[in-house]
Amino acid sequence: MNQLLWLIPGAPILGALIIVLLGGFLRYRHVAVLASCAAAAAFLTVLLAWLNGASNTQPLQQTVYTWMAVGDWRPTVGLMLDRLSLVMVSVVSGVGFLIHLYSIAFMAKDNDFRRYYFFLNLFLGGMLLLVLADNLLLLYLGWELVGLCSFALIGFWYRDPVRASAGRKAFITTRIGDLLLALGIFLLFSQFNTLSLPVLFDAISEQWQSNSQLAAITAFMIFAGAIGKSAQIPLQVWLPDAMAGPSPVSALIHAATMVTAGVYLIARMHPLFELTPLVQWTVAAIGAVTVLYGASSALAQNDLKRVLAYSTISQIGYMFLALGCGAYAFALFHLVTHAFFKSLLFLTAGAIIQANNDEHDIHRLGSHGGHSLLMHGCFLVGAASLAGIPVITAGFYSKEAILTAVWPASTGQLLWVIAALGAFLTSIYIFRTYFLLFHNSQKADSTSPTINGLMAWPLYILAILSITAGFVEFPAGWSGPRLWSTWLENEFSAAKHPPLATVYVLQLIASLLPLLGVGIAFLLARREKAGYRIPLSDFLRDGWKFDATYKIVLVGGYFKLAHFFKLIESLLIDAMLHKMTRGYKVFATYCRTGFEYGVLNRGLNGLLSGLRFGHAQLSTAQNGLLNRYALMICTGAVFLLGYWLW
Amino acid sequence: MMYWLSVLIFLPLSGALLIVLAWHSNVVMARRAVxxxxxxxxLIALGLWWFADPGSDGYMYIVRASWIPSMGIQFLLGMDGLSLLLVLLTALLIPIAILVSWHSVKYHWPVFAALLLAIEAGIMGVFLALDLILFYVFWELMLVPMYFLIGLWGHERRLYAAYKFFLFTLTGSLLMLVSILGLYFIHGEQTGIYTFDYFALLHxxxxxxxxxxxxxxxxAAFAVKIPVFPVHSWLPDAHTEAPTAGSIILAGLLLKTGTYGLLRFCLPLFPEDSLEFAPFAMALGIVGILYGAFLALVQEDIKRLIAYSSISHLGFVVLGIYAWNQESLHGAMILILAHGVTTSAMFAIVGMLEERSHTRLLSRLGGLLLPMPRLGTMLLLFTLSAMGMPGLANFVGEFLVLAGVYQISASFAIAGAMGIVAGAIYLLWMYQRAMLGEVNENPAWRDLDLRELSVLAILAILVLWLGLYPAPFLDYLQSPTDIIIELNTVVTTGMEDASH
Amino acid sequence: MIPLSHSLIIAALLFSLGLLIILVRRELLFILMGLEVMFNGAALTAIAAGQYWKNADGQILTIFLTVVTAAELAIALILVWLAFEHLNTTRADKLNLLKDNIDRGPP
Structure with missing residues (x-):
């Protein structure tokens, strides 16, 4: 099995390579099937890894080749599959495969399918590489590769400048986070002279004290990278715009997998974070604020996909909250369930939007009426799971686990209140959307567009998982299996929970809030159809005006600075050169009139006429007469003789 | 085996002569011949690579013949790992420049071809010469044909650009000549041996x-060529006005001679002074990185934009060279190669765009991915490489440079890393304006033909190779780096000894 | 035995006679003859000196001189002939093409 690890990221990357090299010769069907087969190969390898005991405590490892070699530092392309990465790999390849299947039907009418499948496969490969990497450098490669694919797929319909700009915005915003992540990596490298994760963890636990400043700085930088990728405040602005991409892409990249890379990164680096309670608390605080931000902004959105985008921001906030409170296993748990129900919601939304001629507005979609039963059912299941309807949905179990674990953390009560409020808002916004979309006067009829078979299967599977995935881990104090936390206990220490009496009270409140939210959402949807707008709706719709502020302060400032430098270049440097040239010319003119003409030329002319005079005198001797020459020779000889003799 | 080094220099020279003499009016034959x-x-360069022994210490090939013995001037050529890679880069980029100009050069093809070969000889000589006077001769030899290349086949303001280029570089190289002579006389006075031999002068x-x-x-000479921040202003003009082949050679090779000079001469000949100077040089590098990135953002002309991005990237190289440790030096050398390949490819693509549309202005392009998917994809690849996408060539260099600089000074590394983000900003902006959006004008775009595609494919493969598996290249750079590192440790221990 | 002084006086006379011819005559052929006479004077000195010193060097020198003179004369006669053919004259005062002419300037 060790030798087959490379196939997990390798298969999709090979698929991408084949598409880019031979794509010109292939038809849509072939490309789509090829890409799906590549994804399937990755998924099957993961299954094989499960069967072959990847779930052992000993991680599987494979070194593919040495990437660079600088002195005695030789970072490799090395893969490592432990339980943490096994969870990620399973989710990524599984959901990835389903979304490839879904895309076959979804993208059938697009002419640019080669580019789509190329980037989709490349994304899958990059993401799998990211989670399998055994050193930070390779992880960074995967990290940037998925960022690139995200950029390319957001701007997939590039002829619309808005969409193209959205891709660029996503890339640059995440790159700011990546910059800090890279600096964190540099810091680790300069301290320990290695980037290999196992070696690094040993070194960190040996050399760095708890609360040490270096550890805090490093952890903060890595956290900043995670913020960028996972769209947390203050770098969350790119994710709502990222909805410009095709819906399957939104489902795969901007809901299920790539945006959770930050969660994975922090979970992976948890030995570092555990050294610095301050940064850990910051993670939790950012998570909590983001939960509130996402949920409240989603409340006022009219674009179906933007609702889901803000919802994603908010749900990832929960994961960060769990990470910050040390409940790594539960963060991962929520990551998995979220991957299922959110991709279900996105795929359903994609189908609805496509069936209604690219209509994104939920009010208009609602008034269109005709949605097939399958769309209705899938959306309901996804919404219920997202809202965390008690007991029957997966979302309930994972959210409950996180909320319970938050309470005992420092300032845990406050964080719990925010998180519970977030859960309440979540249920309101998603059911508001649901009621606006599906509860209208018209009934679904036989002519309403339906979802064809290949597109439906992923929806079925995801819907089932959105309900059942939660049953592996029952909340604290309940009798029932706790497979998840026991299975991961070698990777992460168990999360704390408050005394059972408190737990039951908290659980009761947290279970009632979503149900209450559904009721409020029903009323809200009815009043909104009558034209009611919630207070602060403009502020919330614009995502707390983050975009506008950034645009003025950062983008405007940056361009101003660039123009300023351009001005400097033209004014100072070029002008100085011009001045120098001018001065040089003036000097040269002066030299010409004064020195050259006045002194040098006159002197030279005098010398010349003198020479000409002398020449004229002497040239009479050279008369060409042979006898005269002979006479001169004789005279000369006589004189010489005379000189010698005397 | 050794005499092949001289062949590397004299083959293109004789080729240039042959073309001018034999086929000065026969374009077809001149093209074939060049x-x-x-x-x-x-092929010779590849052969030298094949037979070179990567593990050997220092120089793989040395050619030594006397030239003007009375003044201690020799014909001394040598090839170590660094020269080898740069010679390979030169030998690769010249045919590419030729293929790119196949149809775009409209008149005087034979003279153009001869000039290209003359430049190649000069650059080869610069990368191989180990006698200071010989080095100076080649340094000037590559200048003159380049002047004519810009001045004769350039665009509207070509004479101005060529003149500026010539004046800047000439001033720099004269200062270098003075320094060479100074070194010669000081060494002569001390030892009684008057020689320009690099190895003798080292100590x-x-x-x-x-x-x-x-x-x-x-x-000064090298800074002008690189170019380092305050003396960079010739580069945008020269790039903008030069023909495509000129830009490729300028960005891909000529700028590299400057950084090569730093590595080969400036640091080894004057280790103490270079160490003293290093903080200033690193600061200049940082300023160059950020300044270039800022200016690139607000350029309308693509060639000018890439020229400023070159200033930014070469800032990384300077930064890495003067950070002076294992990682940063490796990084700087790899970045030299990577930038050579990436930027040449970008200039080639801009040249192809210009051939089709007769404009380089971003405002007049747009939406070109639709009519020209191949060109758009290739440009994307090289743009990504230029902005340091991991897995592509530039990343390896930039990462190693920054990892090395971080050990010297965190603030320099942070400033440098900001340059990478700035790079992403202007390069993506450029890509979006040129390739995405709606098509602005429609002069019957046609996609790349086989010749253009194969040129770019070669460079693309190199970019991927350098990015995904740079280990073989890094192996060649180990011994040159070790030598330079050793200087640093010698100097620092020497200083410590003195202070004790 | 002829005393050395006699031979030297004869030789000096011959030399002076030849020189005179050269200085006075304008015809190239006569000038060549004058040259020959001067050569003979020189040769006679050599022979006389050889005899005086009881040494064969003088005679060897004379033989050499004769040979060289013959060769030189042959070349000179050819030159004279060529001068006549191209310039239609053999008079030395007409053959003044090498005369410096300041007005003509450098060629």
């Missing part, structure tokens, strides 16, 4: 301030 010569040169014991002045003389 391609033949440059490919033969590439000259220089008085403090004199050494600094001599070092600055060398640095």
């Amino acid at each position: 391609l033949l010569f440059s490919v033969a040169e590439l 000259t014991d220089l008085p403090d301030t004199t050494g600094m002045w001599l070092m600055l003389g060398f640095f």
Whole structure:
């Protein structure tokens, strides 16, 4: 099995390579099937890894080749599959495969399918590489590769400048986070002279004290990278715009997998974070604020996909909250369930939007009426799971686990209140959307567009998982299996929970809030159809005006600075050169009139006429007469003789 | 085996002569001949690579013949790992420049071809010469044909650009000549042996301030060529006005001679003074990185934009060279190669765009991915490489440079890393304006033909190779780096000894 | 035995006679003859000196001189002939093409 690890990221990357090299010769069907087969190969390898005991405590490892070699530092392309990465790999390849299947039907009418499948496969490969990497450098490669694919797929319909700009915005915003992540990596490298994760963890636990400043700085930088990728405040602005991409892409990249890379990164680096309670608390605080931000902004959105985008921001906030409170296993748990129900919601939304001629507005979609039963059912299941309807949905179990674990953390009560409020808002916004979309006067009829078979299967599977995935881990104090936390206990220490009496009270409140939210959402949807707008709706719709502020302060400032430098270049440097040239010319003119003409030329002319005079005198001797020459020779000889003799 | 080094220099020279004499009015034959010569040169370079022993210490090949013995001038060529890679880069980029100009050069093809070969000879000589006078001769030899290349086949303001280019570089190289002579006489006085032999001069014991002045003389010449921040203003003009082949050679090779000079001469000849100067040089590098990135953002002309991005990237190289440790030096050398390949490819693509649309202005392009998917994809690849996407060429260099710089000074590394983000900003902006959006004008775009595609494919493969598996290249750079690192440790231990 | 002084006086006379011819005559052929006479004077000195010193060097020198003179004369006669053919004259005062002419300037 060790030798087959490379196939997990390798298969999709090979698929991408084949598409880019031979794509010109292939038809849509072939490309789509090829890409799906590549994804399937990755998924099957993961299954094989499960069967072959990847779930052992000993991680599987494979070194593919040495990437660079600088002195005695030789970072490799090395893969490592432990339980943490096994969870990620399973989710990524599984959901990835389903979304490839879904895309076959979804993208059938697009002419640019080669580019789509190329980037989709490349994304899958990059993401799998990211989670399998055994050193930070390779992880960074995967990290940037998925960022690139995200950029390319957001701007997939590039002829619309808005969409193209959205891709660029996503890339640059995440790159700011990546910059800090890279600096964190540099810091680790300069301290320990290695980037290999196992070696690094040993070194960190040996050399760095708890609360040490270096550890805090490093952890903060890595956290900043995670913020960028996972769209947390203050770098969350790119994710709502990222909805410009095709819906399957939104489902795969901007809901299920790539945006959770930050969660994975922090979970992976948890030995570092555990050294610095301050940064850990910051993670939790950012998570909590983001939960509130996402949920409240989603409340006022009219674009179906933007609702889901803000919802994603908010749900990832929960994961960060769990990470910050040390409940790594539960963060991962929520990551998995979220991957299922959110991709279900996105795929359903994609189908609805496509069936209604690219209509994104939920009010208009609602008034269109005709949605097939399958769309209705899938959306309901996804919404219920997202809202965390008690007991029957997966979302309930994972959210409950996180909320319970938050309470005992420092300032845990406050964080719990925010998180519970977030859960309440979540249920309101998603059911508001649901009621606006599906509860209208018209009934679904036989002519309403339906979802064809290949597109439906992923929806079925995801819907089932959105309900059942939660049953592996029952909340604290309940009798029932706790497979998840026991299975991961070698990777992460168990999360704390408050005394059972408190737990039951908290659980009761947290279970009632979503149900209450559904009721409020029903009323809200009815009043909104009558034209009611919630207070602060403009502020919330614009995502707390983050975009506008950034645009003025950062983008405007940056361009101003660039123009300023351009001005400097033209004014100072070029002008100085011009001045120098001018001065040089003036000097040269002066030299010409004064020195050259006045002194040098006159002197030279005098010398010349003198020479000409002398020449004229002497040239009479050279008369060409042979006898005269002979006479001169004789005279000369006589004189010489005379000189010698005397 | 050894004499092949001289062949590397004299083959293109004789080729240039042959073309001018034999086919000065026969374009078809001149094209064939110039391609033949440059490919033969590439094969020789590859052969040298094949037979080179990567593990051997220092130099793989040395050619030594006396030239003007009375003044201690030799014909001394040598090839170590660094020269080898740069020679390979040169031998590769010249045929590519030729193929790119196949149809775009409209008149005087034979003269153009001869000039290209003459430049190749000059650059090869610069990368191989180990006698200072010989080095100077080649340094000037590559200047003159380049002047004519820009001045004769350039765009509207070509004469201005060519003149500026010539004046800047000439001033720098004269300062270097003064320094060479100074070094020669000081060494002669101390040892009684008057020679320009690089190996002999390596261990000259220089008085403090004199050494600094001599070092600055060398640095001036190299800084102009690189170009380092305050003396960069010739580059955008030269790039903008030069024909495509000129831009490729300028960005891909000529700028590299400057950084090569730093690595080969400036640091080894004056280790103490260079170490003293290093913080200033690193600061200049940082300023160059950020300044270039800022200016690139607000350019309308794509070639100018790429020229400023070159300033930014070469800032990384300078930064890495003067950070002076294992990682940063490796990184700087790899970045030299990576930038050579990436930027040449980008200039080639811009040249192809210009051939089709007769404009380089971003505002008049747009939406070109639709009519020209191949060109758009290729440009995306090279743009990504230029902005340091991991897995592509530039990343390896930039990462290693920054990892090395971080160990010297965190603030320099942070400033440098901001340059990478700035790079992403202007390059993506460029890509979006040129390739995405709606098509602005429609002069019957046609996608790349086989010749253009194969040129770019070669460079693309190189970019991927350098990015995904740079280990073989890094192996060649190990011994040159070790030598330079050793200087640093010698100097620092020497200083410590003195202070004790 | 002829005393050395006699031979030297004869030789000096011959030399002076030849020189005179050269200085006075304008015809190239006569000038060549004058040259021959001067050569003979020189040769006679050599022979006389050889005899005086009881040494064969003088005679060897004379033989050499004769040979060289013959060769030189042959070349000179050819030159004279060529001068006549191209310039239609053999008079030395007409053959003044090498005369410096300041007005004509450098060629």
